[in-house]
Amino acid sequence: MRNAVESFRPERRNGExxxxxxxxxxxxxxxxxxLLFLMVVAFALPAFLQGGGGGPFSWSWAPGKxxxxxxxxxxxxxxxxxxxxxxxxxxxxxLCCWLLAPDRSGKGDVLLxxxxxxxxxxxxxxxxxxxxxxxxxxxxxxxxxGLGGSGFSWLxxxxxxxxxxxxxxxxxxQAGLGPRLESVRLAGAAAGLTRLELLWYLVLPxxxxxxISAAVLGFxxxxxxxxxxLMLAGNAPVMPETLLSxxxxxxxxxxxxxxxxxxxxxxxxxxxAGLFLLLINGIVSLAIRRMGGRS
Amino acid sequence: xxxxxxxxxxxxxxxxxxxxFQHTVIHNVTMDVPKGGIAVIVGRSGSGKTTxxxxxxxxxxxxxxxxxxGQVNLLLDGESVAVYPGRGERSIPVAELRxxxxxxxxxxxxxxxxVYRNLAMPLSVAMGCPRSELDDRVQDALRQADLxxxxxxxxxxxxxxxxxxxxxxxxxxxxxxxxPDMLLLDEPTxxxxxxxxxxxxxxxxxxxxxxxxxxxxxxxxxxxxxxxFLAVMESGTLVRTLDEVAGMEEKDLEKMFEGAQMHP
Numbered sequence: 027m028r029n030a031v032e033s034f035r036p037e038r039r040n041g042e043x044x045x046x047x048x049x050x051x052x053x054x055x056x057x058x059x060x061l062l063f064l065m066v067v068a069f070a071l072p073a074f075l076q077g078g079g080g081g082p083f084s085w086s087w088a089p090g091k092x093x094x095x096x097x098x099x100x101x102x103x104x105x106x107x108x109x110x111x112x113x114x115x116x117x118x119x120x121l122c123c124w125l126l127a128p129d130r131s132g133k134g135d136v137l138l139x140x141x142x143x144x145x146x147x148x149x150x151x152x153x154x155x156x157x158x159x160x161x162x163x164x165x166x167x168x169x170x171x172g173l174g175g176s177g178f179s180w181l182x183x184x185x186x187x188x189x190x191x192x193x194x195x196x197x198x199x200q201a202g203l204g205p206r207l208e209s210v211r212l213a214g215a216a217a218g219l220t221r222l223e224l225l226w227y228l229v230l231p232x233x234x235x236x237x238i239s240a241a242v243l244g245f246x247x248x249x250x251x252x253x254x255x256l257m258l259a260g261n262a263p264v265m266p267e268t269l270l271s272x273x274x275x276x277x278x279x280x281x282x283x284x285x286x287x288x289x290x291x292x293x294x295x296x297x298x299a300g301l302f303l304l305l306i307n308g309i310v311s312l313a314i315r316r317m318g319g320r321s
Numbered sequence: 322x323x324x325x326x327x328x329x330x331x332x333x334x335x336x337x338x339x340x341x342f343q344h345t346v347i348h349n350v351t352m353d354v355p356k357g358g359i360a361v362i363v364g365r366s367g368s369g370k371t372t373x374x375x376x377x378x379x380x381x382x383x384x385x386x387x388x389x390x391g392q393v394n395l396l397l398d399g400e401s402v403a404v405y406p407g408r409g410e411r412s413i414p415v416a417e418l419r420x421x422x423x424x425x426x427x428x429x430x431x432x433x434x435x436v437y438r439n440l441a442m443p444l445s446v447a448m449g450c451p452r453s454e455l456d457d458r459v460q461d462a463l464r465q466a467d468l469x470x471x472x473x474x475x476x477x478x479x480x481x482x483x484x485x486x487x488x489x490x491x492x493x494x495x496x497x498x499x500x501p502d503m504l505l506l507d508e509p510t511x512x513x514x515x516x517x518x519x520x521x522x523x524x525x526x527x528x529x530x531x532x533x534x535x536x537x538x539x540x541x542x543x544x545x546x547x548x549x550f551l552a553v554m555e556s557g558t559l560v561r562t563l564d565e566v567a568g569m570e571e572k573d574l575e576k577m578f579e580g581a582q583m584h585p
Contacts, residue, residue, distance in 0.1 A: 206433070213430035215383050217495065218420035218447040227442050232433045 066304065069297035082298040087263040087279075089287075094295040098263050100302050102273040105266065106184055106259065107249035107310075114188030114248070115241050118195030121146070125200065126207055127221035149193040158257035161186045166258065175270035178260035184269075186254045191244040198243055202236030203229055242311045249307055252277040276303045329396055331356045331503070331533045332377065337391035339372050339381055346372045347557045349391070355564065356396070358549025359525060359534045363541065365578065369557040370537045374505050377535065378422045379404060379415055396533075397421055397502045420447055423496030427508040429488035431480040436472050439480045439491055440498045448499055462498035466490045467524055486517025493524065504528065506536040510543065522547060541571040553577050 084095030170177030260272025
Protein backbone atom coordinates (compact mmCIF):
# COMPACT_ATOMS: atom_id res chain seq x y z
CA MET A 27 0.00 0.00 0.00
CA ARG A 28 2.73 2.38 1.02
CA ASN A 29 4.65 1.62 -2.17
CA ALA A 30 1.60 2.40 -4.25
CA VAL A 31 1.25 5.78 -2.55
CA GLU A 32 4.96 6.50 -2.99
CA SER A 33 4.83 5.76 -6.69
CA PHE A 34 2.11 8.42 -7.13
CA ARG A 35 4.35 11.22 -5.93
CA PRO A 36 5.59 12.91 -9.08
CA GLU A 37 8.49 14.55 -7.26
CA ARG A 38 9.92 11.17 -6.30
CA ARG A 39 12.46 9.32 -8.39
CA ASN A 40 10.23 6.27 -8.47
CA GLY A 41 7.04 8.31 -8.97
CA GLU A 42 6.47 7.12 -12.55
CA UNK A 43 2.82 6.44 -11.85
CA UNK A 44 2.31 10.07 -10.83
CA UNK A 45 3.93 11.27 -14.04
CA UNK A 46 1.77 8.87 -16.04
CA UNK A 47 -1.38 10.38 -14.50
CA UNK A 48 -0.21 13.84 -15.54
CA UNK A 49 0.55 12.69 -19.10
CA UNK A 50 -2.77 10.91 -19.50
CA UNK A 51 -4.65 13.96 -18.22
CA UNK A 52 -2.87 16.23 -20.68
CA UNK A 53 -3.56 13.83 -23.55
CA UNK A 54 -7.25 13.55 -22.63
CA UNK A 55 -7.70 17.31 -22.38
CA UNK A 56 -5.88 17.99 -25.64
CA UNK A 57 -7.72 15.22 -27.49
CA UNK A 58 -11.04 16.51 -26.16
CA UNK A 59 -10.37 20.00 -27.46
CA UNK A 60 -9.17 18.79 -30.88
CA LEU A 61 -12.17 16.45 -31.26
CA LEU A 62 -14.57 19.23 -30.36
CA PHE A 63 -13.11 21.52 -33.03
CA LEU A 64 -13.07 18.74 -35.63
CA MET A 65 -16.65 17.78 -34.92
CA VAL A 66 -17.93 21.35 -35.15
CA VAL A 67 -16.05 21.91 -38.41
CA ALA A 68 -17.14 18.57 -39.87
CA PHE A 69 -20.80 19.12 -39.11
CA ALA A 70 -20.67 22.72 -40.28
CA LEU A 71 -19.07 21.77 -43.58
CA PRO A 72 -22.27 20.66 -45.40
CA ALA A 73 -24.00 23.94 -44.47
CA PHE A 74 -20.90 25.83 -45.49
CA LEU A 75 -20.74 24.10 -48.90
CA GLN A 76 -24.44 24.57 -49.56
CA GLY A 77 -23.82 28.28 -50.40
CA GLY A 78 -26.19 30.33 -52.56
CA GLY A 79 -29.57 31.67 -51.42
CA GLY A 80 -30.99 30.27 -48.20
CA GLY A 81 -27.58 29.12 -46.91
CA PRO A 82 -26.15 30.24 -43.61
CA PHE A 83 -24.35 33.25 -45.16
CA SER A 84 -27.42 35.33 -45.66
CA TRP A 85 -29.31 37.92 -43.62
CA SER A 86 -32.61 36.13 -43.53
CA TRP A 87 -33.68 33.42 -41.08
CA ALA A 88 -37.01 32.01 -42.23
CA PRO A 89 -37.01 28.19 -41.96
CA GLY A 90 -40.53 28.05 -43.38
CA LYS A 91 -39.25 29.57 -46.62
CA UNK A 92 -36.08 27.50 -46.58
CA UNK A 93 -33.86 30.41 -45.55
CA UNK A 94 -31.32 29.64 -42.88
CA UNK A 95 -29.18 32.80 -42.74
CA UNK A 96 -27.35 33.21 -39.45
CA UNK A 97 -25.57 36.50 -40.18
CA UNK A 98 -28.09 38.53 -38.09
CA UNK A 99 -27.21 36.31 -35.14
CA UNK A 100 -23.48 36.70 -35.76
CA UNK A 101 -23.91 40.46 -35.73
CA UNK A 102 -26.18 40.19 -32.68
CA UNK A 103 -23.58 38.23 -30.73
CA UNK A 104 -20.81 40.69 -31.58
CA UNK A 105 -22.92 43.77 -30.81
CA UNK A 106 -24.17 42.31 -27.55
CA UNK A 107 -20.75 41.25 -26.32
CA UNK A 108 -19.06 44.50 -27.33
CA UNK A 109 -21.59 46.66 -25.48
CA UNK A 110 -21.44 44.38 -22.43
CA UNK A 111 -17.62 44.40 -22.35
CA UNK A 112 -17.28 48.15 -22.88
CA UNK A 113 -19.62 48.91 -19.98
CA UNK A 114 -18.65 45.94 -17.78
CA UNK A 115 -14.92 46.53 -18.17
CA UNK A 116 -15.21 50.25 -17.45
CA UNK A 117 -17.40 49.58 -14.44
CA UNK A 118 -15.03 46.85 -13.24
CA UNK A 119 -11.97 49.05 -13.60
CA UNK A 120 -13.56 51.84 -11.58
CA LEU A 121 -14.76 49.40 -8.93
CA CYS A 122 -11.29 47.86 -8.74
CA CYS A 123 -9.70 51.30 -8.34
CA TRP A 124 -12.09 52.09 -5.52
CA LEU A 125 -11.33 48.78 -3.79
CA LEU A 126 -7.55 49.21 -4.14
CA ALA A 127 -7.28 52.95 -3.55
CA PRO A 128 -9.72 54.00 -0.84
CA ASP A 129 -10.35 57.72 -0.69
CA ARG A 130 -11.41 57.47 2.96
CA SER A 131 -10.27 55.16 5.72
CA GLY A 132 -12.92 55.47 8.45
CA LYS A 133 -14.30 52.32 10.07
CA GLY A 134 -17.53 52.55 8.07
CA ASP A 135 -15.63 52.94 4.80
CA VAL A 136 -13.48 49.89 5.48
CA LEU A 137 -16.60 47.88 6.30
CA LEU A 138 -18.33 49.06 3.13
CA UNK A 139 -15.30 48.17 1.04
CA UNK A 140 -15.06 44.69 2.54
CA UNK A 141 -18.77 44.22 1.94
CA UNK A 142 -18.59 45.26 -1.72
CA UNK A 143 -15.42 43.19 -2.26
CA UNK A 144 -17.13 40.16 -0.73
CA UNK A 145 -20.23 40.74 -2.81
CA UNK A 146 -18.19 40.72 -6.02
CA UNK A 147 -16.75 37.36 -5.01
CA UNK A 148 -20.20 35.96 -4.25
CA UNK A 149 -21.47 37.21 -7.62
CA UNK A 150 -19.18 34.73 -9.42
CA UNK A 151 -21.25 31.89 -7.99
CA UNK A 152 -24.70 33.17 -8.98
CA UNK A 153 -26.20 31.20 -11.93
CA UNK A 154 -27.03 33.44 -14.89
CA UNK A 155 -30.63 32.25 -14.92
CA UNK A 156 -31.09 34.01 -11.59
CA UNK A 157 -29.87 37.29 -13.08
CA UNK A 158 -32.15 36.75 -16.04
CA UNK A 159 -35.16 35.97 -13.90
CA UNK A 160 -34.59 39.00 -11.70
CA UNK A 161 -34.14 41.25 -14.74
CA UNK A 162 -37.34 40.06 -16.41
CA UNK A 163 -39.32 41.34 -13.44
CA UNK A 164 -37.17 44.29 -12.35
CA UNK A 165 -35.24 45.73 -15.28
CA UNK A 166 -37.48 45.17 -18.30
CA UNK A 167 -40.46 47.11 -16.84
CA UNK A 168 -38.14 50.00 -16.04
CA UNK A 169 -36.73 50.06 -19.57
CA UNK A 170 -40.19 49.68 -21.07
CA UNK A 171 -41.75 52.54 -19.12
CA GLY A 172 -38.65 54.72 -19.04
CA LEU A 173 -37.26 54.39 -22.55
CA GLY A 174 -40.04 52.74 -24.50
CA GLY A 175 -40.17 49.57 -26.60
CA SER A 176 -41.04 46.15 -25.24
CA GLY A 177 -38.29 46.22 -22.64
CA PHE A 178 -36.76 43.07 -24.11
CA SER A 179 -33.85 44.59 -25.97
CA TRP A 180 -30.16 44.77 -26.79
CA LEU A 181 -29.75 47.31 -23.96
CA UNK A 182 -31.54 45.21 -21.33
CA UNK A 183 -29.51 42.08 -22.00
CA UNK A 184 -26.26 44.06 -22.30
CA UNK A 185 -26.82 45.70 -18.90
CA UNK A 186 -27.29 42.32 -17.26
CA UNK A 187 -24.36 40.81 -19.17
CA UNK A 188 -22.10 43.61 -18.00
CA UNK A 189 -23.13 42.78 -14.42
CA UNK A 190 -22.46 39.12 -15.15
CA UNK A 191 -18.89 39.75 -16.33
CA UNK A 192 -18.20 42.34 -13.62
CA UNK A 193 -16.79 39.86 -11.05
CA UNK A 194 -14.54 38.27 -13.68
CA UNK A 195 -13.17 41.67 -14.67
CA UNK A 196 -12.75 42.89 -11.09
CA UNK A 197 -11.04 39.73 -9.83
CA UNK A 198 -8.62 39.59 -12.78
CA UNK A 199 -7.80 43.28 -12.37
CA GLN A 200 -7.40 43.01 -8.62
CA ALA A 201 -5.07 40.04 -8.90
CA GLY A 202 -2.93 41.89 -11.44
CA LEU A 203 -2.99 45.48 -10.17
CA GLY A 204 -2.97 44.82 -6.41
CA PRO A 205 0.59 43.48 -6.09
CA ARG A 206 1.92 46.19 -8.44
CA LEU A 207 0.31 48.92 -6.38
CA GLU A 208 1.64 47.33 -3.21
CA SER A 209 5.20 47.45 -4.57
CA VAL A 210 5.13 51.23 -5.09
CA ARG A 211 2.79 52.15 -2.24
CA LEU A 212 5.30 53.12 0.45
CA ALA A 213 7.73 54.92 -1.83
CA GLY A 214 4.82 56.69 -3.48
CA ALA A 215 3.28 57.72 -0.17
CA ALA A 216 6.68 59.03 0.95
CA ALA A 217 6.70 61.27 -2.14
CA GLY A 218 3.31 62.68 -1.20
CA LEU A 219 1.29 60.69 -3.76
CA THR A 220 -2.08 59.17 -2.97
CA ARG A 221 -2.94 55.57 -3.84
CA LEU A 222 -5.25 56.68 -6.61
CA GLU A 223 -2.49 58.81 -8.15
CA LEU A 224 -0.11 55.85 -7.95
CA LEU A 225 -2.70 53.62 -9.60
CA TRP A 226 -3.44 56.11 -12.34
CA TYR A 227 0.06 57.30 -13.19
CA LEU A 228 2.23 54.27 -12.39
CA VAL A 229 0.29 51.03 -12.09
CA LEU A 230 -2.27 51.26 -14.92
CA PRO A 231 0.22 52.36 -17.62
CA UNK A 232 2.47 49.40 -16.79
CA UNK A 233 -0.36 46.85 -16.54
CA UNK A 234 -1.51 46.66 -20.14
CA UNK A 235 -1.53 42.86 -20.19
CA UNK A 236 -3.73 42.67 -17.09
CA UNK A 237 -6.18 45.19 -18.54
CA ILE A 238 -6.31 43.19 -21.78
CA SER A 239 -6.72 39.84 -20.05
CA ALA A 240 -9.69 41.20 -18.13
CA ALA A 241 -11.29 42.44 -21.37
CA VAL A 242 -10.65 39.16 -23.22
CA LEU A 243 -12.04 37.00 -20.41
CA GLY A 244 -15.00 39.33 -20.06
CA PHE A 245 -15.69 39.16 -23.79
CA UNK A 246 -15.48 35.37 -23.72
CA UNK A 247 -18.05 35.16 -20.96
CA UNK A 248 -20.32 37.74 -22.58
CA UNK A 249 -20.30 36.21 -26.06
CA UNK A 250 -20.71 32.69 -24.66
CA UNK A 251 -23.55 33.34 -22.26
CA UNK A 252 -26.86 31.89 -23.42
CA UNK A 253 -29.41 32.46 -20.72
CA UNK A 254 -29.35 36.26 -20.44
CA UNK A 255 -29.70 37.09 -24.17
CA LEU A 256 -32.31 34.34 -24.50
CA MET A 257 -34.41 35.71 -21.65
CA LEU A 258 -33.89 39.44 -22.18
CA ALA A 259 -32.95 40.35 -25.75
CA GLY A 260 -36.26 39.56 -27.45
CA ASN A 261 -34.71 37.09 -29.94
CA ALA A 262 -35.89 38.69 -33.20
CA PRO A 263 -33.50 37.32 -35.84
CA VAL A 264 -32.77 40.71 -37.39
CA MET A 265 -30.14 43.42 -37.11
CA PRO A 266 -31.07 45.79 -34.27
CA GLU A 267 -31.69 49.39 -35.28
CA THR A 268 -31.34 51.00 -31.86
CA LEU A 269 -30.30 49.98 -28.36
CA LEU A 270 -33.97 49.38 -27.64
CA SER A 271 -34.44 46.97 -30.57
CA UNK A 272 -34.71 43.26 -30.10
CA UNK A 273 -31.86 41.04 -31.30
CA UNK A 274 -30.85 37.39 -31.27
CA UNK A 275 -27.40 36.11 -30.38
CA UNK A 276 -25.82 32.93 -31.74
CA UNK A 277 -26.07 31.26 -28.35
CA UNK A 278 -29.76 32.10 -27.91
CA UNK A 279 -30.37 31.02 -31.49
CA UNK A 280 -28.78 27.65 -30.89
CA UNK A 281 -30.78 27.13 -27.73
CA UNK A 282 -34.03 28.10 -29.45
CA UNK A 283 -33.52 25.91 -32.52
CA UNK A 284 -32.28 22.84 -30.66
CA UNK A 285 -35.33 22.93 -28.43
CA UNK A 286 -37.59 22.81 -31.52
CA UNK A 287 -35.80 20.81 -34.18
CA UNK A 288 -33.86 17.63 -34.55
CA UNK A 289 -32.21 17.11 -37.92
CA UNK A 290 -32.90 19.04 -41.08
CA UNK A 291 -31.33 22.13 -42.61
CA UNK A 292 -32.16 24.40 -39.66
CA UNK A 293 -30.47 21.98 -37.33
CA UNK A 294 -27.43 21.65 -39.56
CA UNK A 295 -26.99 25.41 -39.68
CA UNK A 296 -26.51 25.34 -35.94
CA UNK A 297 -23.08 23.80 -36.36
CA UNK A 298 -22.23 26.73 -38.53
CA ALA A 299 -23.42 28.97 -35.69
CA GLY A 300 -21.20 27.07 -33.27
CA LEU A 301 -18.23 27.47 -35.56
CA PHE A 302 -18.89 31.19 -35.84
CA LEU A 303 -19.09 31.48 -32.08
CA LEU A 304 -15.69 29.85 -31.74
CA LEU A 305 -14.26 32.03 -34.51
CA ILE A 306 -15.62 35.28 -33.08
CA ASN A 307 -14.19 34.54 -29.69
CA GLY A 308 -10.86 33.48 -31.14
CA ILE A 309 -10.54 36.44 -33.49
CA VAL A 310 -11.57 39.03 -30.91
CA SER A 311 -9.18 37.59 -28.30
CA LEU A 312 -6.32 37.63 -30.78
CA ALA A 313 -7.19 41.13 -31.98
CA ILE A 314 -7.35 42.58 -28.46
CA ARG A 315 -4.09 40.92 -27.50
CA ARG A 316 -2.41 42.06 -30.70
CA MET A 317 -3.67 45.59 -30.16
CA GLY A 318 -2.15 45.65 -26.68
CA GLY A 319 1.07 43.97 -27.73
CA ARG A 320 1.80 46.41 -30.52
CA SER A 321 1.38 49.73 -28.73
CA UNK B 322 19.59 86.59 16.30
CA UNK B 323 21.29 84.26 13.88
CA UNK B 324 22.92 82.39 16.70
CA UNK B 325 19.61 82.00 18.46
CA UNK B 326 18.10 80.71 15.24
CA UNK B 327 20.74 78.05 14.79
CA UNK B 328 20.11 76.82 18.33
CA UNK B 329 16.55 75.80 17.54
CA UNK B 330 16.37 72.05 16.97
CA UNK B 331 15.52 70.98 13.45
CA UNK B 332 13.64 68.00 14.82
CA UNK B 333 12.15 67.82 18.25
CA UNK B 334 10.57 64.59 19.49
CA UNK B 335 8.62 64.52 22.75
CA UNK B 336 7.25 61.44 24.53
CA UNK B 337 6.80 59.59 21.27
CA UNK B 338 5.35 56.09 21.42
CA UNK B 339 4.28 54.05 18.42
CA UNK B 340 2.42 50.75 18.57
CA UNK B 341 0.99 48.37 15.99
CA PHE B 342 -2.06 46.36 17.09
CA GLN B 343 -1.31 47.14 20.76
CA HIS B 344 2.27 45.94 20.39
CA THR B 345 4.56 48.82 21.37
CA VAL B 346 7.45 49.28 18.95
CA ILE B 347 8.95 52.51 20.28
CA HIS B 348 8.33 53.78 23.76
CA ASN B 349 8.48 57.31 25.11
CA VAL B 350 11.29 58.69 22.92
CA THR B 351 12.32 62.28 23.60
CA MET B 352 15.16 64.01 21.77
CA ASP B 353 16.18 67.26 20.09
CA VAL B 354 18.19 67.07 16.89
CA PRO B 355 20.31 70.20 16.27
CA LYS B 356 20.56 71.85 12.89
CA GLY B 357 23.40 71.04 10.53
CA GLY B 358 25.18 67.85 9.52
CA ILE B 359 23.77 64.35 9.47
CA ALA B 360 21.82 63.01 12.42
CA VAL B 361 22.23 59.25 12.64
CA ILE B 362 19.86 56.93 14.48
CA VAL B 363 21.78 53.76 15.20
CA GLY B 364 20.63 50.48 16.70
CA ARG B 365 20.30 46.76 16.13
CA SER B 366 17.65 45.21 13.90
CA GLY B 367 14.26 45.51 15.54
CA SER B 368 15.30 48.32 17.87
CA GLY B 369 12.62 50.59 16.43
CA LYS B 370 14.82 53.00 14.49
CA THR B 371 12.88 52.69 11.21
CA THR B 372 9.59 53.24 13.05
CA UNK B 373 11.08 56.35 14.68
CA UNK B 374 12.15 57.62 11.27
CA UNK B 375 8.73 56.90 9.75
CA UNK B 376 7.04 58.75 12.59
CA UNK B 377 8.63 61.93 11.23
CA UNK B 378 6.75 61.83 7.90
CA UNK B 379 3.75 59.91 9.30
CA UNK B 380 4.53 56.93 7.08
CA UNK B 381 3.72 54.53 9.91
CA UNK B 382 0.09 55.39 9.28
CA UNK B 383 0.29 53.55 5.95
CA UNK B 384 0.63 50.35 7.98
CA UNK B 385 -2.49 48.76 9.50
CA UNK B 386 -3.16 49.01 13.23
CA UNK B 387 -0.76 51.89 13.87
CA UNK B 388 -1.19 54.17 16.91
CA UNK B 389 1.08 57.12 17.56
CA UNK B 390 1.25 59.18 20.76
CA GLY B 391 3.45 62.13 21.65
CA GLN B 392 4.81 65.01 19.64
CA VAL B 393 7.10 65.51 16.70
CA ASN B 394 8.01 69.06 15.68
CA LEU B 395 9.93 69.97 12.56
CA LEU B 396 11.69 73.19 11.62
CA LEU B 397 10.42 73.85 8.08
CA ASP B 398 11.36 77.19 6.51
CA GLY B 399 12.41 78.54 9.90
CA GLU B 400 8.99 77.75 11.33
CA SER B 401 8.20 75.03 13.84
CA VAL B 402 5.51 72.68 12.52
CA ALA B 403 3.71 70.07 14.60
CA VAL B 404 3.55 66.75 12.73
CA TYR B 405 0.90 65.42 15.12
CA PRO B 406 -0.91 68.64 16.00
CA GLY B 407 -2.89 68.91 19.20
CA ARG B 408 -5.99 71.06 19.51
CA GLY B 409 -5.55 74.59 18.22
CA GLU B 410 -2.16 73.91 16.63
CA ARG B 411 -1.60 74.55 12.96
CA SER B 412 -1.67 71.25 11.11
CA ILE B 413 0.19 70.43 7.93
CA PRO B 414 -1.54 68.22 5.33
CA VAL B 415 0.08 64.78 5.11
CA ALA B 416 0.84 65.08 1.38
CA GLU B 417 2.59 68.43 1.91
CA LEU B 418 4.53 67.10 4.90
CA ARG B 419 5.79 64.14 2.89
CA UNK B 420 6.72 66.35 -0.02
CA UNK B 421 8.78 68.65 2.19
CA UNK B 422 10.37 65.75 4.05
CA UNK B 423 11.87 63.45 1.41
CA UNK B 424 12.55 59.79 2.10
CA UNK B 425 14.88 57.13 0.70
CA UNK B 426 14.41 53.49 1.63
CA UNK B 427 16.71 50.61 2.46
CA UNK B 428 16.23 48.88 -0.89
CA UNK B 429 15.98 51.12 -3.96
CA UNK B 430 12.27 51.72 -4.55
CA UNK B 431 12.27 52.92 -8.15
CA UNK B 432 8.92 53.21 -9.92
CA UNK B 433 8.40 50.78 -12.84
CA UNK B 434 8.62 53.57 -15.42
CA UNK B 435 11.41 55.41 -17.22
CA VAL B 436 14.25 57.22 -15.45
CA TYR B 437 12.72 60.53 -16.49
CA ARG B 438 9.18 59.63 -15.36
CA ASN B 439 10.49 58.53 -11.96
CA LEU B 440 11.31 62.16 -11.26
CA ALA B 441 8.81 63.97 -13.46
CA MET B 442 5.72 62.08 -12.27
CA PRO B 443 5.92 63.08 -8.56
CA LEU B 444 6.97 66.58 -9.63
CA SER B 445 3.94 67.17 -11.82
CA VAL B 446 1.40 65.20 -9.78
CA ALA B 447 2.36 65.84 -6.15
CA MET B 448 3.74 69.32 -6.68
CA GLY B 449 1.83 70.60 -9.70
CA CYS B 450 5.07 71.59 -11.39
CA PRO B 451 4.32 73.12 -14.83
CA ARG B 452 5.37 71.04 -17.83
CA SER B 453 7.78 73.70 -19.09
CA GLU B 454 9.89 73.47 -15.92
CA LEU B 455 9.98 69.68 -15.69
CA ASP B 456 13.07 69.12 -17.83
CA ASP B 457 15.16 71.61 -15.87
CA ARG B 458 14.11 70.32 -12.51
CA VAL B 459 14.68 66.69 -13.47
CA GLN B 460 18.15 67.54 -14.74
CA ASP B 461 18.91 69.61 -11.66
CA ALA B 462 17.89 66.79 -9.30
CA LEU B 463 19.87 64.19 -11.26
CA ARG B 464 22.95 66.43 -11.03
CA GLN B 465 22.51 66.83 -7.29
CA ALA B 466 22.40 63.06 -6.94
CA ASP B 467 25.50 62.81 -9.15
CA LEU B 468 23.62 60.66 -11.64
CA UNK B 469 23.22 63.02 -14.60
CA UNK B 470 26.43 62.03 -16.37
CA UNK B 471 25.48 58.36 -16.22
CA UNK B 472 21.87 58.61 -17.43
CA UNK B 473 21.65 61.83 -19.49
CA UNK B 474 21.50 59.83 -22.74
CA UNK B 475 19.20 57.12 -21.32
CA UNK B 476 16.40 59.08 -19.72
CA UNK B 477 13.71 57.02 -21.45
CA UNK B 478 15.19 53.72 -20.29
CA UNK B 479 13.20 51.74 -17.68
CA UNK B 480 14.60 52.68 -14.27
CA UNK B 481 14.72 49.04 -13.20
CA UNK B 482 17.58 48.48 -15.63
CA UNK B 483 19.93 50.76 -13.71
CA UNK B 484 22.44 49.18 -11.32
CA UNK B 485 21.61 49.00 -7.61
CA UNK B 486 23.76 52.00 -6.75
CA UNK B 487 22.32 54.02 -9.62
CA UNK B 488 18.79 53.08 -8.58
CA UNK B 489 19.43 54.29 -5.05
CA UNK B 490 20.84 57.57 -6.35
CA UNK B 491 17.76 57.85 -8.59
CA UNK B 492 15.59 57.50 -5.47
CA UNK B 493 17.68 60.21 -3.85
CA UNK B 494 17.21 62.39 -6.94
CA UNK B 495 13.46 61.74 -6.81
CA UNK B 496 13.34 62.96 -3.23
CA UNK B 497 15.56 65.96 -4.04
CA UNK B 498 13.49 66.92 -7.08
CA UNK B 499 10.65 67.91 -4.76
CA UNK B 500 13.11 70.34 -3.06
CA PRO B 501 12.54 69.07 0.46
CA ASP B 502 13.61 70.85 3.65
CA MET B 503 14.65 67.58 5.20
CA LEU B 504 15.76 64.13 4.03
CA LEU B 505 14.97 60.90 5.84
CA LEU B 506 17.16 57.96 4.92
CA ASP B 507 16.48 54.40 6.05
CA GLU B 508 19.79 52.51 5.83
CA PRO B 509 20.27 53.86 2.31
CA THR B 510 23.49 51.95 1.70
CA UNK B 511 22.48 48.59 3.18
CA UNK B 512 21.76 46.94 -0.16
CA UNK B 513 24.76 48.43 -2.01
CA UNK B 514 28.30 47.22 -2.53
CA UNK B 515 31.16 49.04 -0.81
CA UNK B 516 31.98 51.41 -3.66
CA UNK B 517 28.38 52.36 -4.38
CA UNK B 518 27.83 52.82 -0.64
CA UNK B 519 30.80 55.18 -0.34
CA UNK B 520 29.52 57.15 -3.30
CA UNK B 521 26.13 57.63 -1.63
CA UNK B 522 27.82 58.52 1.66
CA UNK B 523 29.88 61.26 0.01
CA UNK B 524 26.74 62.61 -1.61
CA UNK B 525 24.93 62.71 1.70
CA UNK B 526 27.82 64.56 3.32
CA UNK B 527 27.68 67.27 0.68
CA UNK B 528 23.86 67.42 0.76
CA UNK B 529 23.87 67.84 4.53
CA UNK B 530 25.45 71.25 4.08
CA UNK B 531 22.22 72.46 2.49
CA UNK B 532 19.43 70.52 4.14
CA UNK B 533 18.73 68.54 7.28
CA UNK B 534 19.53 64.85 6.91
CA UNK B 535 18.28 62.23 9.34
CA UNK B 536 19.51 58.75 8.68
CA UNK B 537 19.01 55.30 10.15
CA UNK B 538 22.02 53.01 10.19
CA UNK B 539 22.93 49.72 11.76
CA UNK B 540 26.60 50.02 10.81
CA UNK B 541 28.70 51.40 13.64
CA UNK B 542 31.59 52.40 11.38
CA UNK B 543 29.26 54.25 9.02
CA UNK B 544 27.53 55.98 11.91
CA UNK B 545 30.83 57.28 13.25
CA UNK B 546 31.95 58.37 9.78
CA UNK B 547 28.84 60.40 9.00
CA UNK B 548 27.19 61.48 12.22
CA UNK B 549 27.31 64.96 13.62
CA PHE B 550 24.56 63.88 15.99
CA LEU B 551 24.01 60.32 17.12
CA ALA B 552 20.95 58.71 18.71
CA VAL B 553 21.33 55.17 20.02
CA MET B 554 18.18 53.01 20.04
CA GLU B 555 17.73 49.69 21.78
CA SER B 556 14.52 47.65 22.22
CA GLY B 557 12.27 50.54 21.28
CA THR B 558 13.76 53.09 23.64
CA LEU B 559 16.33 55.83 23.16
CA VAL B 560 19.43 54.82 25.09
CA ARG B 561 21.37 58.04 24.68
CA THR B 562 22.17 60.86 22.30
CA LEU B 563 25.60 62.26 21.42
CA ASP B 564 26.29 65.71 20.01
CA GLU B 565 29.89 64.85 19.33
CA VAL B 566 31.34 61.63 17.98
CA ALA B 567 34.87 62.81 17.12
CA GLY B 568 37.48 60.50 18.59
CA MET B 569 34.99 57.74 19.34
CA GLU B 570 35.64 54.24 18.15
CA GLU B 571 33.36 51.36 17.26
CA LYS B 572 34.04 49.60 20.52
CA ASP B 573 32.84 52.62 22.48
CA LEU B 574 29.53 52.40 20.65
CA GLU B 575 29.47 48.67 21.15
CA LYS B 576 29.72 49.24 24.91
CA MET B 577 26.69 51.51 24.80
CA PHE B 578 24.61 48.73 23.29
CA GLU B 579 25.82 46.23 25.85
CA GLY B 580 25.12 48.67 28.67
CA ALA B 581 21.62 49.12 27.37
CA GLN B 582 21.05 45.39 27.27
CA MET B 583 22.16 44.96 30.86
CA HIS B 584 19.92 47.75 32.15
CA PRO B 585 16.91 47.82 29.89
